[in-house]
Amino acid sequence: MSKTKRVTLSALTVVALTTTLYALAESSMNKLPPEYKTKAESNAAFQVGLFYKQSGVFDPPISEVCTITVSTSGETRVDFGGSSGCDNDKVQYFSISNGIKGTVAFYDKHCDAGDLEGDDFYIYRITTQPLSHAYIYGLFDGNNNPGIPGMVPVRSKYDNGLTGKVSCVIIDPD
The missing domain is CATH 1.20.5 (Single alpha-helices involved in coiled-coils or other helix-helix interfaces)
Structure with missing residues (x-):
């Protein structure tokens, strides 16, 4: 040859x-579940969808934990459990719909626990608006972030990981 x-x-x-x-x-x-995408598109509000993967379930493999509708005029805090509508310690993935510039923070501690940055946390800045993801993105333990479209990491702390341990989400539009 x-x-x-x-x-x-x-x-x-x-x-x-x-x-x-x-x-x-x-x-x-992991593509955004079609029913969630349809719901998010019909509601023009800024929303953060939170999801988990059901063990041993393949159709659909991703289930919604809850959806947070974000106030664009100030900070939105959601403390998981109780009357929040979000199950505590279940979130593994997230997705943004109709996002505007600002920060999205995930914490291992409850919102009223004091030093939120004393345990695992990830804070991301939304840099592109409007931001609507077609996929869901994991909470990257150890902040080995491969890059999330329209977002950049601001700061984080890794102790034993945040996947399946989210207790508080704080969204603060610019």
Whole structure:
């Protein structure tokens, strides 16, 4: 086989492998559940959807914990459990719908616990508006954040992880 044919074959192999890897990566991402996306699109309000993955359930594998409708005129605090409508220590993923610039913070402690940054927490800044995600994004333990479209990490603390341990969410539009 000539050198030209080997180079051409190698280039084609690289293109094929890249295309396959991209398709696999995209299919492994968790798309926003269709019923949630429809609900979010019909309500033009800024919302933060919170989700968890049901163990052993494949259709649908993602269930909604709750949806927070955000006040655009000031801070929104949700302390999980009780009358909040959000189950405590269940959230694994989140998604933004109709988001505006500001911060979204997830805490292991309850909102009234005092030093919220004394345990696991992640604070993200929304940099693009309006921001509406087509996928749900995990709470990246250890802040190994691969990048969330339209958002950047502000600060965080990793102790034993936040996935499945969220007790408070604070959203503060600019």
